[in-house]
Amino acid sequence: MDNKKKRIMVISGLALAAVLIVVIIAVEAVGSLTRKKVDTSEGVEIIQQAEAAEVTVIETKIQNLEEQEKKEAEAEDTRSIKEKFTTAVVMGDSITAGFTEYDILNASSVVAEIGAGLGGLEEQIGKLKELNPQVVFLSYGMNDILSTQGDTDAFIDQYKSIIKQMQKELPNTKIFINSIFPVSRQEREREPLFQELDAYNEALREMCDRQQIAYVDNTELVSDRYYEEDGVHFKPDFYPVWAERMAEVASL
Structure with a gap:
């Protein structure tokens, strides 16, 4: 029964x-x-x-x-990470590209480009439109901190513009926004602008609240053992942890 x-x-x-x-x-x-x-x-x-x-x-x-x-x-959920993301796409920069580089997700679940920022995402949005997922996770900000030179208002204006464009192009796709990952202590000391990272995340969280968009806070996921030597990118064993976090928040 x-x-x-x-x-x-x-x-x-x-x-x-x-x-x-x-x-x-x-x-x-x-x-x-x-x-x-x-x-x-x-x-x-x-x-x-x-x-x-x-x-x-x-x-x-x-x-x-x-x-x-x-x-x-x-x-009873014995699905693989790839299976959970069958109807979802993670869209972002070189950090996001690790999902396909390390074969954590299928290519159809990742739209990423090295050096990508919120400016000039027309090509990525075009690919996303072709895939037409039910869910998309955006993961930008690391390169934008440098390009906006610590100006959180400019960063948020760019993010709002991208969200508006995506909602127009893919009205049935639910949007989730990842927090910007912290960098290592050594990288913060090397690049002073990364000391503003927490302020960028707080501005991002507030924007999501106002826009009624789900915010995926990944800050607690990161530890020193996951960093590559540059203190910004991550080793392969970090990506399943991140993927499961997104899947949990979006109920994939």
Whole structure:
């Protein structure tokens, strides 16, 4: 017997039990009122309390069944990362390109270009339009911090423009925006502009809130062991971690 049938049987049984209990209590309450000539409000209160108690029990049972079904569904998900991203695309710069470079995702799930920033994405948007995914994850900002020279307002204006264009070209595609990944401490010291990275992410988060677009905060995913020698790009074993994070947020 599957969970759906179990839930129907439990709900039906509980509902029937609730009705019988309410009827019994009502009969007893009315009889008591008749014998003792007590104020009728006492009987009504008894019935209302019984009804409320039974409804609470039923709702709790249903909630427990739903949680159990969810856990079982998650436990049974044996799909590979590539399978989870069948209807999704990750779009970005050289960091994003690692998904295909290390064969973590299929080429049809990645639109990336080395050195890409928010300016001049017409070709990438054209490729995305051809793929026509249900979900797209944008991952830009590292190169934009340098090109905008720490000007978060200019960065956000560019991002808004890209989002507007994508919503026009792909109105049925749901957009998710990745936070800008932190760089290593040595890289922050080498390039002072990267010290503004946190401010860029905060501006990005606020923009997503205003635009009602999902923001994927990846900050806590990164640790020193994942960095390549340049302190910006990542080793192969980081990409499954990032992919699972996106899949979780988007319920892929």
